[in-house]
Amino acid sequence: MSTTAETTPAGGAPGTGTGVWLHGVVADADPAVLAGITGMDGRPVRAVRAVGLVAVVSAAPLTEYGEEALRRNLEDLAWLERAARTHHAVVDALSRAGAVVPARLATVYRDDDRVARVLTERRDELAGTLAGLTGREEWGVKGYVVPGAVPRSAEPAGEGGTGAAYLRRRRAQLTAREEGQRIAAEAAATVHTALAGYAVAARRHAPQDRRLSGAATAMVLNGAYLIDRAALDGFSELVGALADRHPELRLELTGPWPPYSFVTEPSAEPAPAVRERA
Incomplete structure (x- = not known):
């Protein structure tokens, strides 16, 4: 248009x-x-x-x-x-x-x-x-960094061992903020891949600036997913399961939204953003 x-x-x-x-x-x-x-x-x-x-x-x-x-x-x-x-x-x-x-x-x-x-x-x-x-809705999933959280896959099983020593060396090489951002970014990519596999179609938009999102921490995932209405409960459950699996992210499910993300013309200029409902 x-x-x-x-x-x-x-x-x-x-x-x-x-x-x-x-x-x-x-x-x-x-x-x-x-x-x-x-x-x-x-x-x-x-x-x-x-x-x-x-x-x-x-x-x-x-x-x-x-x-x-x-x-x-x-x-x-x-x-x-x-x-x-x-x-x-x-x-x-x-x-x-x-x-x-x-x-x-x-x-x-x-x-x-x-x-x-x-x-x-x-x-x-x-x-x-x-x-x-027809019969589908756009839903959004946003992911925010949780400072200090450790991914479950990286939690050491005990005090000793080469795995624990490696984690200690890695933590020493990076600042807490840098490591948190890296871990959250990796988790965001994993979460988006899982959600996109469930959805009819998916888009990963650029993260919103904190001034627009209103969040206290950085956004690392701004995904849009076209979901069959009949499959919405399953999608919501998947978001919850991914949130439990990735404590380094705070996931937020929003919608339903008009399907802005799935009717965009490649040649069109992006429309000005509308602040989302709380």
């Missing part, structure tokens, strides 16, 4: 008129569900239908969401956070009702005809993505 506003509608002066903000694409949309979802303009979202697909959209006054206005507003962090939260709230509500292909933040078109054209041109791709997401 486009990440920038299109040009002004025909017949309108630059920066005037109303565009169409795309939130996401679904296979079908219950009018009663849409009536309870607030869009960018503060009114209920609406549906644009074409070729058996539904685009869920909001009115987007071009004085605020036009190309020039967006370029300016995207530099305003307060405005950006409000827009991101509103957009995410719509996508989240749609995902709870069924499969959705989320649009990138600030995907604005001239009019409904342009939106319908996108559905027509990308019908096979969008329908295929929706089929792959």
Whole structure:
């Protein structure tokens, strides 16, 4: 999906008129569900239908969401956070009702005809993505360093022996912080591999900065996993078992989330992050 506003509608002066903000694409949309979802303009979202697909959209006054206005507003962090939260709230509500292909933040078109054209041109791709997401949810697993924790596999069985001597030498070579970071990073890779093997699909994102995560220690795992709803209990149990197996990590399971991690276009610029729910 486009990440920038299109040009002004025909017949309108630059920066005037109303565009169409795309939130996401679904296979079908219950009018009663849409009536309870607030869009960018503060009114209920609406549906644009074409070729058996539904685009869920909001009115987007071009004085605020036009190309020039967006370029300016995207530099305003307060405005950006409000827009991101509103957009995410719509996508989240749609995902709870069924499969959705989320649009990138600030995907604005001239009019409904342009939106319908996108559905027509990308019908096979969008329908295929929706089929792959049906009955599935995105869940996140974050892993944080636990200072001073020793992995179970490294715990010495006794005071003597070559194994214990080796561990003492290694601890002497590294500072406690360096060793903790190394151990946690290795554990994070092991945990992600195990979770990815259970999931339908998996992505490992860059760890969040502490200012964004709000955690007291460094994040070393920021994984996203597409899970069949019927398999969620098993996935949750696996996260718990991995947490017990790796005390050097504090694992946190979050979700469900809209499937942002599994519909990203390689050529698109990343959308600004939305702070997760507590």
